Amino acid sequence: MTEAETDPGRSDPGRSDPGRSDPGRSAPLDIIAESLRRERDRAGVSLSELAKRAGVAKSTLSQLEAGSGNPSVETLWALGVALGIPFSRLVDPPAPQVRIIRSGQASVVRSEQSPFAAALLSACPAGARRDLHLLTLEPGAARHAAAHIPGAVEHVIVTAGRMRTGPEENPVEVGPGDYISFSGDVPHLYEALEPETTAVLVMEHA
Structure with missing residues (x-):
């Protein structure tokens, strides 16, 4: 449904990763x-x-x-x-995963009756809860967030300005209209790159 960019640091599920366990050997x-x-x-x-x-x-x-x-x-x-x-x-802990849909790249469904269009960025898993937040950020010290409860996922849509966000080991720069999701159960950060940066944050809890 959507055209997404995958973070280059994310491992390819089709390739073996020596740092992860498999059924044929003991976990490191x-x-x-x-x-x-x-x-x-x-x-x-x-x-x-x-x-x-x-x-x-x-x-x-x-x-x-x-x-x-x-x-x-x-x-x-x-x-x-x-x-x-x-x-x-x-x-075999899950590797942090980052998903990005840049502004204008999502598949849009339009109305035949009015000038209305919708793009599905992320479907909510069964049994999950999502909380909605409006973020306001200014350039300066980054907000370093500790890991949340297991299974937490953060969804962010930038509405104005620019920011860096994502897992601390590999944050991504995003701007107006960009959507990014990443694991919230690992240390992560938010850092404004322009004044008056705002974003919508959806916290997903299993």
């Missing part, structure tokens, strides 16, 4: 360590508290977060349940 310990630290920070629980909730020895959890040890499926599953996340987020 560094991925597990990074995932555990990230999810524990997001949940706001201490090492001791998470170990207690999961029924795992604190020393075992400490080793896992340090990138050592030999975690079993049962241990990782228990940690996932204690953190309220799917098992897969610990062994």
